[in-house]
Amino acid sequence: MNAYPSRKGKVMFIDGSREFHQGTTQNYLRDEDVKKIAKTFHAGRSVERYARMVPVIEIEKNDWNLNISRYVETAEAEEEIDVAGAVKMLRVLEKERGEAERVMNKYLKDLGYAG
Numbered sequence: 001m002n003a004y005p006s007r008k009g010k011v012m013f014i015d016g017s018r019e020f021h022q023g024t025t026q027n028y029l030r031d032e033d034v035k036k037i038a039k040t041f042h043a044g045r046s047v048e049r050y051a052r053m054v055p056v057i058e059i060e061k062n063d064w065n066l067n068i069s070r071y072v073e074t075a076e077a078e079e080e081i082d083v084a085g086a087v088k089m090l091r092v093l094e095k096e097r098g099e100a101e102r103v104m105n106k107y108l109k110d111l112g113y114a115g
Contacts, residue, residue: 007053019036
């Protein structure tokens with residue numbers, strides 16, 4: 001008897017690679033790690049960058065490759081950069097630097113250090 005009939009034809013991939021305690025000679029799963037993995041499995045729901053329920057047909061299309069990283073994206077999302085805003089800020093900072101440099105050079109000249 002299938003305890004999870006709605007999962008027929010699907011495989012649950014869970015990336016537990018960050019769920020461990022680093023030991024001196026070997027790493028091990030702590031009770032909370034096992035509970036998190038088990039809770040995720042029993043819930044049967046996708047969790048961003050952690051778990052995903054994958055239809056067997058998708059695995060077949062991937063030549064039966066069972067590498068977790070093929071099905072669960074684990075990389076952190078890269079922060080989007082507002083290039084136009086960054087260039088505008090750069091120009092403001094360059095202007096401020098130029099003004100600070102002019103003031104510094106005036107002080108140096110007044111003190112006899114610059115010609």
